[in-house]
Amino acid sequence: MKSFIEYIVSIFKGLWTLLIGMKVTGKYFFTPWKNVTQQYPENREKLVMFERFRGEVIMLHNENNEHSCNGCGICEINCPNGSIEIISKSILTADGKKKRIIDQHIYHLGMCTLCNLCVKACPSGALAMGQNFEHAVWDRSLLTKVLNQEGSTIAENVKEE
Amino acid sequence: MSEIKEIMFNSDRLATDEYLVNMGPQHPSTHGVLRMLVKLEGEKVLNIQPHIGYIHSGIEKMCEAISYPQIIHLTDRMDYLSAHMNNEAVALCVENALQVEVPERVKYIRTIMDELARLASHQLWWCVMGMDLGALTTFFYGLRDREMILDIFEETCGARLTVNYNLPGGVMFDIHPNFQKRVKDFITYFRKKLPEYDQLLTGNVIFRERTEGIGHLSLADAIAYGVTGPSGRASGFSNDLRKHQPYSAYPLVKFNEILDHRCDTLARYEVRMKEMHESLSIIEQLIDNIPEGDYAVKMKSVIKLPEGEFYQRVETARGEFGVYIVSDGKKNPYRVKFRSPGFSNLFALNNMAKGHKIADLVAIMSTLDLVIPDIDR
Structure with a gap:
């Protein structure tokens, strides 16, 4: 009986850890203005490299x-x-x-x-x-x-x- | 019915055969071109034989034809994720041979750059570790934060990966005026993001089930195979050269050597996660105290080492990296040998993965943090 209860508890604990992870991803899903992706070929005019960059x-x-x-x-x-x-x-x-x-x-x-x-x-x-x-x-x-x-x-x- | 029962329970006809499968050289979990001949019984791994040399580039031989400052740019291309440390190893080796004392400022800059490179390397390792175990999200989150470090490198060193920043006698450029501000911004930013890493992956039940108790490497085996770096420290092998043989500004900073005695995949994961915190604190101790002075000492235009043998080792993100130079007094070395951490770490894989499932092999390989050009050289 004890092991059965532990089994059930472990299932809910596992689900809880998944929810914690989804909290992080969900936060970024609903704040898309925080994304950092550069639209490279489109931003060519504005793209400035660092002065020491070696091209x-x-x-x-x-x-x-x-x-x-x-x-x-x-x-x-x-x-x-x-x-x-x-x-x-x-x-x-x-x-x-x-x-x-x-x-x-x-x-x-x-x-x-x-x-x-x-x-x-x-x-x-x-x-x-x-x-x-x-x-x-x-x-x-x-x-x-x-x-x-x-x-x-x-x-x-x-x-x- | 009785016939089926007989086949199932007491017949030799169901006996499984062992078979050999090639994993790689084009397998996504090998992060490069590494072929492993895996002997399987069903899904169980019986033996692993790594076959290396697919991107052997002959760097050691090339070094015999070029001068000492030129060697440094080739070491970028071996372990490209710890390029700063590899550069520093050669620079320190040449400086020790010539008995040149570099200015304090150079030591500080080198140490900060080393730790930033270590952070960037561990971030990338964390991304790919998640990706290997099926969590693609971690890949994007890790790369997002790594971008800030690469920007710091690009602004000061001029390149993102193949930096070629260290020279015998100093560094290539002085630090950029924005450098200190950018590094401080990064530290405050990344201190907030590190708990997110733990929430996403460390606590995750699927991740823990797949790593806990998997890939046991005992202390004796770690020492026997020469497994250094975080992989060795997770087996309780105290091998941090920053502590035991400090170079540059490491004697001046306070930090802990992270040791773990659980020896499994999760231990190797947690050692690296804790090392990120240590790296942040090392940078924090140094960034405000960079002394004024020259960023390089004037060396002769043609550097000739005295006759003899010279060895210098540093701690890269993967373990102990050694440079062994044999000089005959000319401007080119007579022989150069690199002791790369990935090579030794890879060959402990057979010991760790024996008896586990093939899916666990991917997890074990991922915690070894292999960089294939570092192995093949």
């Missing part, structure tokens, strides 16, 4: 289309995955000296793990992390980017290599 590596250009990369290659050495390639060319300066400057700063986004080591290592502060995170493309070759813009030149105050 891709970019090269900073000023309004005169000048960057501060002197092509020293420290970012290339510091990159753990080989996602940066520096191609430099030599030109003749006005006073007849040979000088090596950057031709193309090639960045393979597909290989990049966004570890921030290149940005931290850059001695002239030419690189930065961009906030764009929508990198989906139709062709893999589009993930290889040239970071220095077309026709850009090196800014005047940058220390030479």
Whole structure:
């Protein structure tokens, strides 16, 4: 008889614990304004990422289309995955000296793990992390980017290599 | 009628066969690609043979070709839920080898980040534990609160999971001006939400029936298999490295090592739930007292360790994580070995699940809190 009563009591105790759980879920069911879901593709215009968010590596250009990369290659050495390639060319300066400057700063986004080591290592502060995170493309070759813009030149105050 | 009776009660014709079933590599309860060869008799588990290596990424071998600061970003990708602790282990190992003393501020920041990562990891574990046992609601509630921690990480470290925040000699950035306010907001918010976790799952009768007395792992077995972390502490194995071998700012804070002697699945669950409270109190003790100073010491641009062997272990959310570096004096390590907690914890599964039903196997595996890249590396 005693075990029978315990059995009945355990049934009601079990039901009570279920009700306690349903109290929590019910509270949120009737307060839907408390939900935290972001409607992502719709809120694209208003979506602001944090300033330190690492989406891709970019090269900073000023309004005169000048960057501060002197092509020293420290970012290339510091990159753990080989996602940066520096191609430099030599030109003749006005006073007849040979000088090596950057031709193309090639960045393979597909290989990049966004570890921030290149940005931290850059001695002239030419690189930065961009906030764009929508990198989906139709062709893999589009993930290889040239970071220095077309026709850009090196800014005047940058220390030479 | 008599013939049926004979078949049912005294015939060999009903004798069941043992059979082998593959659980995984695409099973939702394995949280990744883990295959287990399960030997069954009916529904009863007789033997489990885990087969690992489906996402082996060769991280240890890759480390031999890259420099020490570059190793750190690979450790993010092993146990991605305790990325901060993994980073810290390598950073501490290199600092100890070079005998570099980091500023107090770095120690405080590292400890706070470790505990936040531990909280985020335990929250995710709680979500999936409920989901494995059939309660999908817990998944949404846990992820909702974890989002706040990930936002804190994103604001200060720049990434949510693969943070790469620690460096040899300090941290990557100084903490964000909003950091302290956000962490305090989170603590007050989460202290209110933790009782909800208990109401939803801990007290639930179905949950208790499925976890109480299931998956017994005795203290002797826990030590023999090297089961560390909350899973080992639930068997009474006192192994919290934050207490026994304190690093960073852990000597400065007061907290309890949670031990449980019931050894079952429910004990492992409750140890983790109590650890969340401890983590909150650790962060509370440190967050207001972060000393001023540099966030990193200046290291040489090429870090070379002296010749020799170096070992550093830290307590991650899953247990003891060790980094063993053999250096030959060059800028790349000669050999790197990681002691990952998931690997040792997984192989105690056979001992725990033997004799239980296959549905209990899911519950037992869930309390081990396995992260498969951590096992395969």
